[in-house]
Amino acid sequence: MNLYKMFSFAVERFPDQQTLVQGDKRYTYSQLAEEVNRIASALQKLGLKPHDRVMVMLKNRIETTVMFWAVQRLGAVFTPINLRSSAEDILYCVNDLETKFIVFEEAVKHLVMKQKFNERPFFIGLEEGIGDISYGELLKSGNTEVQPHPISDDDLAVILYTSGTSGKPKGVPRTHKNEYSATIAHIIQCGYQMFDRTLGIPALSHTIGLRSLLAMTFLNGVYVPLPDFDSEEALMAITKENISCLFMTPMMYHDLVFHPDAKHTDFSSIHSIAYSGSSMSEELIQKCDEFMKPHYFVNHYGSTEIYTFAFFQDVRKKPGCAGKPGFHQRIKLINPDRECKGMTFSVPMKGEIGEILVDMDSAEAFKGYWNRPDATRKAIKQGWYFTGDVGFIDDDGELHVVGRVDDMILSGGENIYPQEVGKVLSEHPGVREVVVVGEVDKRWGQIVTAYIVPDRTELTPQALDHFCKAHKRLPNYKRPRKYVFISEVPRNSAGKILRRELRDGNYTELTSF
Template identity: 30%
Template sequence: MAYDASRFKDYFEHEFTYDAGFRRNVGRFGRQVAIVDPAAGREWTYAELDAAVDKVSAVLLELGVKAGDRVAYQLYNGVEFAFLYLATQRIGAVGVPMNFRLAAGETAIILADSTPAVFIFDDAVAVDALAAVKTSGSAAALLTVAGGGNGAGAASGVRTLAEAMAAAPDGPQRRTGQPSSYGETTRLYTSGTTGRPKGVSLPSIVEVMSAHDVIMHFPLTPHDRTLNMTPWFHRGGLYSGGPNPLFYVGGSVVPMRTFDPAAALDWVEKYGITFLVGAPVTAGMLADEQERRPRDLSGLRGIVTMGAPLERAAVLRYQKLLTPRIFNGYGTTEAFWNTFLRPEDLPEHAGTAGRACTDDDVAIVKVFPDRRAEPEELAARDNTEQGEIIMRTPKSGFSYANLPQVNEEKFVHNWLYSGDLGTWDEDGFITIVGRKDDMIISGGENIHPVQVEEVLNSHPGVHDSVVVGLPDGRWGQRVVAYVIPQDAGLTADELERHCLASPELSNFKRPRAYAFVTEVPQTATGKKIHYQLARQAEADAAAGLFQKPAKAAGQGAGSGEGQ
């Protein structure tokens, strides 16, 4: 008899969904804690969480949500976010978590693009949320979540989610269509470091594969409890140490509404947290806080960072102050993380982004001036030749909603072209150099901001920096730096000496002027928004914000520097 794959296909398409996996854990771990909510002072077991999800599902169905409809929610990390993440999948809808920091006009763009049937927002953002509804012309049913805001949601007559849940019927609520592993379950909007946000469509099988990836790589067990310090609306927040992997493995999560490094460290012992997860910027704040007031962090099994490059000096500092078990994941909203740096890779590979995850292929291809490289046109694995990082993975969404032309540009032969630049070595360890869009060309030479920033940030008087190109009539662009100082006495001359003394930085790459600032623009996940400062630099230079070192030489590779 010939092999018949149809039964396997039917099972994987219709039964191998994320919601099915969560419901299995309700049966296994019904009395085990799924969420600890410090703000509310209570816990939810898996059985209680499942009942709450049924309630929210009933609310959505009563509001007319059908299979495939979008349900947008603009919420802080909290139990309501978890309810909606699970409930939308239970009824076959598509969850659209939205950045709560967006301006009304930005929210309106996403509402117009996603056309949700229901929009749920935190009371703290109610004014902008309601303005966005009006601007976008959205016909979505509205609910608000009481999160400590000014009451604008309630004042407008919008019902709270809690009120709707109280009035909803008890008991299981099931989807209105047949479940499919390939059906869209979540739509995440990119953080938009280079333009307007794009909606990344993720199917249920990606929910499952993302959970499996994190469970393998930490690894996670049903006895783990995590605090993800980044917002859950981001892929790194929801999927790495957030609800997605923990609810799939049977562990528990501790939501933090607003990141507070002191509270995060205090909660490690108080709530038995085993993994802290966040961006490198949040890990830096943890280290600063631990240095000020040391805590017992022996219960930690690891601190995981993602969303931005993790510099070598930072890794070594975090190992000393926080835990030897430091991890870093590199990836995108589209494909989650695709390389992973593990504690056993340290200290030798500190400063790299690790190598490809278990189920992923990651490569670096050449960059051509007139065309995109094919996946087989690889950069040399010598840790020197720079190229574009591409990846293919079962965790990828493989498409943007409503943007077919962009799909053709970004997804090629099942590879995602990230737009990030890097190098790799013969063992596959990737070092992030920067973004193609952020590259500075001075005197005909390519200068990547991340390399210069890493040298600047190794100075003890520098808290952080952003390096951009300033238009220059002679060299094309001149390298300048925005610096957040640790020490108010830091000077441009001191940084000039530091860069000149660094064996890791060619002289022509060093900044020719410095602006000392208190903050730099970043996305919600800690990525520096270079293009914003690049646009601003010319006006700042005209206003005299930049300070030049006393003996700064001319910019450009042809200036005779370093010879």
């Protein structure tokens, strides 16, 4: 089932139903379809062919949505790039994709127009005068007649670049089958309903953002894009647009529920909230529940490569739990100190920590990285995707993720996983955020170091050490031997914690607060 066919079904079902809202602009499905066809016909006249890659560097807005569906209409490949990418990464992606068109806005003009590409793409500017043609001019030159092209389920629909914390970005090709299957799974796993309404806050360059757009379209719902995430604006939109479901990162939820206006916001229309990208603290779970009181409170655990690994529909019952394998999925754990020779792995006992592997025989799974056979061979072995995450299965058969294989701390011969130490520290009322890393030590090999964003002025390392010593779930050998108070946790554009920055000393230390 290709994505444009799903879009056309939605248009035919409810042509007069509202679908897209940005500020005072409101589109019905039929109005959106007309603009999509006009843009698609104009792109076709300019020479866009099936399977060509279209790089899109736009914030979440109406034009981004139209461009997505126009590219799908022509059987081309939508490739959104994070606007926070460096000029070097953008140049790499353009040449890697051999992209024919770049659609961009004024804010990133300096990152696009002065590059020396292997082959110059055709530039489409959102605003007039910044490209070879503007979006407005494209719209005027198009009509509703588009030469049809057969689209296979196995044709590429999108290529998403992983935001990785080091090295070059990796392109993740996603077929129409991948995206259709991932969206259906998301709808089921999050308890979505027909005519749901959501905020488009995560960018379409992130799998979370793309999932929200597709889910609302499949359900004849309403997608409300916000070009810039502003918590006050988002809170107003939740009430004004009767938002019924949200899918965001924990950091975004934090900014919403801890905003002073949250107590005056009407959240009564919300029935489902889901998060992904990082863990959510118990305090944040309680705060979201206090304000939103959702029926479904979903922890989605997955990746760009395979959308769903596992999901848990109510984290209030078991905070931090990743739950059971996804709708299309099977997972297993192996001992993280495995030897890859012969491809035979020992499996940890229930409750023991192991590396998480995901079955590649899934409708949601990609087939390999774009132009990166080396990365593909490293990630996929004998039909299993090596996530690089470690976790354990509890007595209920549910998965808990405790960290990354590469983040494991080896101290005095003992394996220590940062997330389990961080989870204990986050329970202290004086800790707003915590990141635990291993720091090189001549005697121990590594020592456990905790970087703390404090929530109260009287917090001291001695108080935290006493808290850890008295905690029932933290053995003495795992407690931090060093505490550093910092102003904020370094993250990349996708909200992932940059432990490398902490190890390298790239942070602002609080000496008095």
